[in-house]
Amino acid sequence: MAAYVLTRAGANVVLLEAGQPWDNTRDSAMLRWAYDSPRRGASIPERPFGEFDACIGGWNVPGEPYTRAPGTQFDWWRARMVGGRTNHWGRISLRFGPDDFRGRSRDGLGDDWPISYEDLKPYYDEVDRAIGVFGSAEGLPNHPDGIFLPPPVPRCYELLVKRAADRLGITCIPSRLSILTRSLNGRAACHYCGQCSRGCAVNANFSSTNVLIAPALETGRLTLITGAMVREVTLDAAGRADGVVYIDKATRGEARIDARVVVLAASACESARILLNSKSSRFPDGLANSSGVVGKYLTDTTGTDVAGFIPKMVDHVTHNEDGVGGAHLYMPWWLDNRKLDFPRGYHIEIWGGLYPPSYGFMGGIQSYPPGGGYGRQLKEDYRRYYGATVGFSGRGEQIPSADCYCEIDPDAVDQWGIPVLRFHWKWNDHELNQIRHMQETFRSLISTMGGEVFDPMPSQADGYGISNGGSIIHELGTVRMGSDPGRSALNSHCQAWDVKNLFVADGGPFVSQADKNPTWTILALSMRTSDYIAQAMKRGEL
Ligand SMILES: Cc1cc2nc3c(=O)[nH]c(=O)nc-3n(C[C@H](O)[C@H](O)[C@H](O)COP(=O)(O)OP(=O)(O)OC[C@H]3O[C@@H](n4cnc5c(N)ncnc54)[C@H](O)[C@@H]3O)c2cc1C
Ligand code: SF4
Numbered sequence: 001m002a003a004y005v006l007t008r009a010g011a012n013v014v015l016l017e018a019g020q021p022w023d024n025t026r027d028s029a030m031l032r033w034a035y036d037s038p039r040r041g042a043s044i045p046e047r048p049f050g051e052f053d054a055c056i057g058g059w060n061v062p063g064e065p066y067t068r069a070p071g072t073q074f075d076w077w078r079a080r081m082v083g084g085r086t087n088h089w090g091r092i093s094l095r096f097g098p099d100d101f102r103g104r105s106r107d108g109l110g111d112d113w114p115i116s117y118e119d120l121k122p123y124y125d126e127v128d129r130a131i132g133v134f135g136s137a138e139g140l141p142n143h144p145d146g147i148f149l150p151p152p153v154p155r156c157y158e159l160l161v162k163r164a165a166d167r168l169g170i171t172c173i174p175s176r177l178s179i180l181t182r183s184l185n186g187r188a189a190c191h192y193c194g195q196c197s198r199g200c201a202v203n204a205n206f207s208s209t210n211v212l213i214a215p216a217l218e219t220g221r222l223t224l225i226t227g228a229m230v231r232e233v234t235l236d237a238a239g240r241a242d243g244v245v246y247i248d249k250a251t252r253g254e255a256r257i258d259a260r261v262v263v264l265a266a267s268a269c270e271s272a273r274i275l276l277n278s279k280s281s282r283f284p285d286g287l288a289n290s291s292g293v294v295g296k297y298l299t300d301t302t303g304t305d306v307a308g309f310i311p312k313m314v315d316h317v318t319h320n321e322d323g324v325g326g327a328h329l330y331m332p333w334w335l336d337n338r339k340l341d342f343p344r345g346y347h348i349e350i351w352g353g354l355y356p357p358s359y360g361f362m363g364g365i366q367s368y369p370p371g372g373g374y375g376r377q378l379k380e381d382y383r384r385y386y387g388a389t390v391g392f393s394g395r396g397e398q399i400p401s402a403d404c405y406c407e408i409d410p411d412a413v414d415q416w417g418i419p420v421l422r423f424h425w426k427w428n429d430h431e432l433n434q435i436r437h438m439q440e441t442f443r444s445l446i447s448t449m450g451g452e453v454f455d456p457m458p459s460q461a462d463g464y465g466i467s468n469g470g471s472i473i474h475e476l477g478t479v480r481m482g483s484d485p486g487r488s489a490l491n492s493h494c495q496a497w498d499v500k501n502l503f504v505a506d507g508g509p510f511v512s513q514a515d516k517n518p519t520w521t522i523l524a525l526s527m528r529t530s531d532y533i534a535q536a537m538k539r540g541e542l
Contacts, residue, residue, distance in 0.1 A: 001526040002263045002505045002533075004212040007221040009534035014257050015213070016228040016246055018266075019056060019080030022087060024210045028054060028199035034358040041358030050358060054199035054207075055088035056081040063415030067422040074423040074469040076269060082226060083209030084267065085473065086519070088197040090326055091205055092349070093133045093178040094516035095124050095524075097142030103512050107343050109399045109430075113511040114483040114492035117144065123524040123531075131206050131523070132184040135176035143332045143516075149181045151328065152192070155321045157313065157352040157390050158329045164448040170348075170441070171334040178206035178520075179324045187211070194355050196325025205325070228255070231418050232278040233262050233287055233502065241287075241502045247416040261501045261533055261542050264479075265526065268507035269298070269406055272478035273421050275489075276408045286408075288489045288496035294479055295407050297400040298423075299513045301474040302346065302431045303467040304438050307391035308446030308453045309368060314388045321354040321387075333515040342433040345515035346396030348441070354387045362386060367454040392445060394438030397513045399430050400477055404469065425469035435464040474518050479508030494529040501542050505529050 003013050029052035034041040037051060044051045048058040057079040066076055079085045098117040103110040121144070128147040135148040151174035154162065165172035179196065183189045190204040203210045216222040227249035234256070236242040243258040264271040272295045278287035286294055333345030366372035368385050398404075403426035408419045439457055446453055458465035482488025485497040494509045496502040505526035507518055514521075536542045 001208070001212055001523050002265055002503075002530045003216040003222055005527055005530035006534060007216040007219040009530075010221070011534065011537065012221050012223075013216070014223045014225065014259070015216075016230050016244065016257065017082050017224065017226045018229040018249075019082065019084075019226065021226050022054075022056070022081045022083060022199075022209055023214075024054070024087075024199040024203060024207060025201055028201040030195050030198050030201045031193060034356065039359060042360060049088065049197065052195075052198045052358075053088050054197060055079050055085060057085075064420070065412060065414060066420050067409045067412055069422060069424045072423055072425045072469075074425040075471040076421075076423070076475070077470070077473045078267070078270070082213060082224065083207050086206065086208040087199055089519060090349075090517070091177045091179055091196060092326065092330070092517045093176055093206075093520040094347075095144045095146060096120075096514045096516055096521050097144055099142045100512065100514035100516070103344070103399075107337070109343055110512050111400070111482065111487075114481055114488075119492075120521070120524050120528060123527045124520065127520065127523045127527060130185070131178055131211055132180045132187070133176055133178045133520075134174070134181045136174040138173055140171070140332060146176065148176070149184070151175065152181060152323050154328045155323060155353050156316070156319070157310075157387070158327065158350060160310070160313070160449055161350050161390060161445065162329060164445050165331060167448055168444060169334075170331050170445070172329055172331045175327050175330045177324060177326050179326070180204045181324075190324055192322040192324060194322050194325050229416050229418070230266065230274055231416070232274060233264070234278070235280055235282065235287075235499070239282055239499065241499050247418070249416075252416070261503070261537070263503045263505050263530070263533070264508070265505040268475045268478045268510075269421060271504050271506055271508045272406060273408070275479065277419055283498065288479070288498050288502060290498050291486055291489055293487065293489050295421075296402075296405045297477040297480050297511075298404045298406055298475060299398045299400050299477050299510075300469050301472040301513060301517070302396040302398050302427075302434060303394060303472040304435050304458075304465040305391060305393045306439060306442035306446065306453055306455070307389055308443075308449070308451035309385075310388050310390055310446070310449050310451040312450055314384055316387065318354075327351060340433075340437065342430050342437065343399065344397035344430070344434070346394045346434060346438060347515050348438075349393040349395060350390065351393065352387070352390035357386070362389070364454070390446070390449070390451070392442040394435070394442070395472065395515070395517065396431070396434050396438065397515050398427075400512060401426070401428060403428070406478060423470070427463060427466055427469070431466060432460070432463055435466045436460075439464050474507070474513070476507040476510035476513055476518055479504045480511050481509040482511065493532045494525065495532070503529055503533060
């Protein structure tokens with residue numbers, strides 16, 4: 001987004017990308033059948049979500065480790081390609097609401113942001129117009145409506161879920177996904193192949209690669225250098241950032257780019273890593289870190305899942321359930337935390353249906369009524385039971401805590417000789433009580449649908465089934481913004497308090513999570529930051 005806005009404003013930009021080139025129109029595996037591959041779409045080391053998935057990277061990047069403090073369970077997903085994780089993200093594109101910017105004022109926990117929803121609203125509007133998002137105007141208090149394209153109609157199983165949600169008083173509305181249901185800005189409308197995570201060969205969904213970086217390249221003002229692993233930001237004698245040093249992966253040698261302004265957008269934890277590794281006599285604890293907060297206040301979305309078998313969906317009429325690559329309905333947070341034993345909310349994502357199966361689909365057929373089998377009977381059971389399972393994933397807000405942070409490991413380096421991150425993580429009762437509530441809610445939804453859950457309710461000792469920190473892949477807050485330079489690394493323009501020509505434009509500046517996925521807010525915030533940089537450069541202030 002920063003490259004897109006700054007090149008359009010007339011700046012010359014160099015984009016350093018640690019990973020490899022990618023172009024959806026050329027590289028997407030859209031419309032390939034599972035049987036086109038001897039592996040039937042199963043995962044491979046560099047594509048853990050399946051060999052057709054668009055994201056090159058994963059939980060482990062060869063030669064680029066990270067470490068965990070004893071007792072810490074934390075997983076870190078890293079993309080290594082142009083456009084990063086936006087190549088295969090779920091495209092759930094939710095605005096944070098007014099309350100999400102003032103958590104501390106509401107319940108005394110965490111901190112307020114130095115900006116409000118109103119400060120970001122014009123940028124959310126512009127992101128909607130530039131990129132495109134479908135949804136429905138609902139007028140819900142803390143789930144602001146956007147400038148929406150029409151939503152697709154719900155699928156059969158989603159209508160059944162909605163019926164159960166209505167009976168339980170849970171708000172269930174059309175999803176809000178950055179997928180074009182009408183052509184927009186020269187991009188084609190979706191043809192409902194349901195394979196968004198493979199990358200869209202006609203660019204009907206959003207990835208940074210084809211929707212932001214490609215137009216930025218067309219301006220002629222963007223130089224894209226791939227295979228460039230940034231190690232540190234350097235300073236001139238006056239203490240201004242004067243460029244970055246990176247490892248050219250092809251030669252394994254060191255290289256540098258001089259710059260008038262430096263914008264870090266390497267993902268929240270990686271931007272913190274670059275800052276912490278940028279040590280100098282002026283900043284011995286890392287750049288932009290005189291407050292000591294870089295790496296701190298790391299959060300992820302909380303998550304747990306429950307799936308259920310719905311007998312009334314067995315032997316249903318086979319029909320075309322194609323649609324976008326994601327659910328057509330979801331459930332935004334609908335309750336009042338003042339009446340609950342946890343402080344912040346969650347939303348519910350729905351899954352199920354008749355998507356094209358690949359290797360490993362419907363694992364656990366032995367749990368269904370005949371108890372497994374062989375040969376013809378087994379194949380017939382797969383046909384009968386396929387599509388009769390629905391699932392729910394809760395995605396909730398974690399409060400920043402002193403127990404969750406990353407720092408530089410004093411001993412380990414990656415294959416480029418760059419010191420790596422060490423993570424510390426511990427969930428507390430706020431999150432665990434929220435997860436118990438998710439589990440109970442999902443089980444009631446399934447029983448209201450007349451269904452059965454095969455897995456027992458996880459115990460308190462198992463954290464009620466809470467996912468590992470990092471595993472929902474919404475890491476935020478390691479370079480947080482604020483109004484007090486003693487307690488934040490960045491000011492309200494995501495500009496380093498310590499170095500005025502250094503900015504951060506990913507999830508690092510976030511002061512808190514929300515009961516929403518973060519990327520639409522990352523984009524709006526990055527657009528606002530880049531707009532500020534462009535104006536400040538024009539005024540000669542940078
Ligand atoms: C499977 C999946 C589903 C998701 N679904 C959703 C969703 O539905 N909704 C939502 O809001 N969010 C979702 N997310 C999260 C979303 O993808 C991220 O919030 C978003 O991509 C973050 O953008 P970013 O630019 O900060 O980081 P990234 O997308 O990770 O991009 C960082 C880029 O920086 C590069 N880089 C890293 N380190 C260096 C370095 N040292 N030098 C040079 N380059 C470097 C990387 O190669 C990468 O290209 C999902 C993520 C995954 C993996
Ligand atoms: S479902 Fe639509 S947006 Fe997604 S890959 Fe298919 S055509 Fe593209």
